[in-house]
Amino acid sequence: MENAELLQLAIAGLKNGSIYALLALGFTIVYAATNVINFAQGEFFMLGGMFAVFAFKTLGLPLIAAVPLAVVAVTGVGVLFEVLAIRPRRDGDQMSLVIITVGGSLVLSSLARHLFGSDALPLPEFTPGPSLAFAGAAIERQTLWIWGLVLIAVVALTMLYSRTRLGRAMRACMQNREAARLMGIDTGRVVMISFALAAMLGALAGVAVTPLTSTRFDIGAGIAVKGFAAAILGGLGNPIAAVAGGLLLGLIEQAVIPFSSTLKDVVAIVVLLSVLFVRPQGLFIRERKEKT
Amino acid sequence: MRRASVVRVLVIASVVTAMLTGCGAETTEDGSSGPTGEPLVIGAVLSVTGAQSGLGQPEKQAIEMEVARINEAGGINGRPLEVLIEDDGSDVDKATAATTKLVEQDRVLAVIGSTGTSQSMAMRAEIVAAGIPQVSLGSGTAITSEFDPLVFQTTWTAKLVVPLMLQYLEDEGYTKVGLITEDTGFGKDGKALVNELASEYGMTVVSDQVFKAADTDMTGQLTVIKGAGAEVVLMYSSVSASAIVPKNMRQLNMDIPLVCSHGNAKQEFVDGAGEAGEGVITFAGKVLAPETYGADTEQYKVATGFVERYTAEYGVAPDHYAGHAYDGLYLVVEAMKRLPEGFTSADLRDEIEKTTDLPGIGGVFTFSKTDHNGMTEDDIVMYRIEDGAWVLAE
Incomplete structure (x- = not known):
């Protein structure tokens, strides 16, 4: 295997990994606020692509408007989802x-099927053109967009968490929701904003990847598994760990391909299970004593 | 949440998902204006959603349209025809469940489907237990080579298509082929046969890659193919994700040709691949270019009539999947017409087997006690994507 090939595989791994990372971030943000795994996360991804296709094809908007519009619309869906489905049962048990999130995911994908049909729908690349050459490997322009968007998302999230009052409230909820509430933090608002953020990140991943893959009403579940795996791999509840987990999962998958592309997903799952057995808190999180 | 509860949540969630995504039946109009009497009921299991929805959708449309037409023309010997269409979501378990429902609840006389090879094979146990004929629309060689007297097939198998693909590669002077197939019954069928036959055509499979229906990126597999020095990429697949392969090839600056199986001869693939699809070659039936049937043949009349009706009804020309469904339906319908009142599923099976020279969309059907496929390589022509559409290639 030549270096250029290894580099090409690494590029593919980091590209897919970035998508997993955005989904993992969505899982982790909601989990941090609610201690709940949001199984509708993949549907935000699917809706992002769907809305962008709808705005571009059906409404005839230029891509530069269709893409942000799709992300905003899905963010709205995330808020609605929280208000209509989660809030009424907020004091119910986690199970x-x-x-509810599983049911919500089915509702969203069925709705998408009725609204947009069951065919795969394509979207043009943000900036069409030949791939860029880099040390013998090729990087498609859309990949640069994906990386750029992930970078912006991570930086923005970090700023949000470290610099703003809201971010501090979210971190407080992450550490101990009850205590945060006792300290006067509006945890209800934090939960809603968490769903909005998760939906936004999912949609961002969805619109960024649709030019490469097309989108279909039922792709949410499959990608959610990858995002969830990435979140577990890195460690649930920590944004940086989620990103690291996503990138790592993407790289592991590509590393298997030269040996057997059939085993790609199997190996990823085996790695995930091993991590769960050896380091249940995730690879990138220090073990924390349970608070009682 | 503790670790145990995370696992518990996962298990419960997946069970719930599996339960909730069950399939619902849709009934086609049973032509209340035309024939009277008890309807003749047959079932159809189609992959209307899921990874093979690009195949199952046109199949469903073709059956619905033709059933309405048959009933308007008086039904079958005065009795209306009713086809119960079940969606298997491109999933083997749902295909089996749908078959059980059709057999036990609806007491159908015969089952058309499923769309895919894996689903068709999975349905067989139910079919055999019920003793009713199955007309599969799947393309896997196994469907009729693992012979069962009850099972018929309307599609060209890998045994027919793979030699044509390899012959073309040999004629073009290629010797090193990079193979990429999907992880389904259809894909495995092609993969096995290409590996078995390549040497007979002076071909070496320099890299043998697989992708899954849910995959969103094949640059890894293609990088390995490129690195192995392939002169041409041969793809044997049918799912929506196939359209990512030509895109990824372009992204990797691979300027070698892509030759695919009949599984990709549909508009969904052309739309999905976009500009990257230009020049891609496939081998498939004649319905995309009806003039190839020969202008004064019976088949030409059947096919052009079907193309006209379908285009008028749905606004797009039918692909060969719609054609397979048409053929599957008429194989059953024509046999029913030949039978006297009060026939059983066993009579129907025997009568389908007696089908001789029935002009269809995919070919002219003649079955025998040992051949339940009856297609030949004369039924297949070569197409190329030009300006966003499949056109006949020389």
Whole structure:
């Protein structure tokens, strides 16, 4: 195997990994605020692509307007989802909330099927043109967009968490929701904003990747598994760990391909299970004593 | 949440998802204006959603349209025809469940489908237990080579298509082929046969890659193919994700040709691949270019009539999947017409087997006690994508 090939595989790994990272961030943000795994996360991804295709094809908007519009619209869906589905059962146990997210994911994908049909729908690249050559490997322009968007998302999230009052409230909820509430933090608002952020990140991943892959009403579940795996791999509840987990998962998948592309997903799952057995808190999170 | 509850949540969630995504039946109009009497009921299991929806959708449309037409023309020997269409979501378990429902609840006389090879094979146990004929629309060689007297097939198998693809590669002077197939029954069928036959055509498979229906990126597999020095990429696949392969090839600046199986001869693939699809070659049936049937043949009349009706009804020309469904339906319908009142599923099976020279969209059907496929390589022509559409290639 030549270096250029290895580099090409690494580029593919980091590209897919960035997408997993955005989804993992969505999982982790909602988990941090609610202690619930949001199984509708993949649907935000699917809706991002769908809305962008709808705005571009059906409404005839230019891409530069269609893409942000799709992200904003899905963010709205995230807020609606929280208000309509999660909030009424907020004081229920985690299990019932998780089941609600599973149901919500089915509702969203069925709706998408009825609104947009069951065919795969394509979207043009943000900046069409030949791939860029880099040390014998090729980087497609859309990949640069994906990386750029991930970078912006991570920087913005870091700023939000470290610089703003809201971010501090979210971090407080992350550490101990009850205590945060006792300290006067509006945890309800934090939960809603978490869903909005998760939806926005999912949609961002969806619109960024649709030019490469097309989108279809039922792709949410498959990509959610990858994002969830990335979040577990890195460690649930920590944004940086989620990003690291996503990139690592993407690289592992590509590393398997030269040996057997059939085993790509199997190896990824085996790695995930091993991590769960050896380091249940995730690779990138220090073990924390349970608070009682 | 503790680790145990994370796992518990996952298990419950996946069970719930599996339960909730079950399939619902849709009934086609049973032509209340035309024939009277008890309807003749057959079932159809189609992949209307999921990875093979690009195939199952046109199949469903073709059946709905033709059933309405049959009933308007008086039904079958005065009795209306009813086809119960079940969506298997491109999933083997749902295909099996749908078959059980059709057999036990609806007591259908025969089952058309499923769309895919894996689903068709998975349905077989139910079919055999019920003793009713199955007319599969799947393309896997196994469907009729693992012979069962009850099972018929309307599609060209890998045994027919792979030699044509390899012959073309040999004629073009290629010797090193990079193979990429999908991880389905259809893909595995092609993969096995290409590997088996390549040497007979002076071909070496320099890299043998697989992708999954849910995959969103094949640059890894293609990088390995490129690195192995392939002169041409041969793809044997049918799912929506196939359209990512030509895109990824372009992204990797691979300027070698892509030759694909009949599984990609549909508009969904052309739309998905966009500009990257230009020049891609496939081998498929004649319905995309009806003039190839020969202008004064019976088949030409059947096909052009079907193309006209379908285009008028749905605004797009039918692909060969719509054609397979048409053929599957008429194989059953014509056999029913030949039978006297009060026939059983066993009579129907025997009568389908007696089909001789029935002009269809995919070919002219003649079955025998040992051949339940009956297609030949004369039924297949070569197409190329030009300006966003499949056109006949020389």
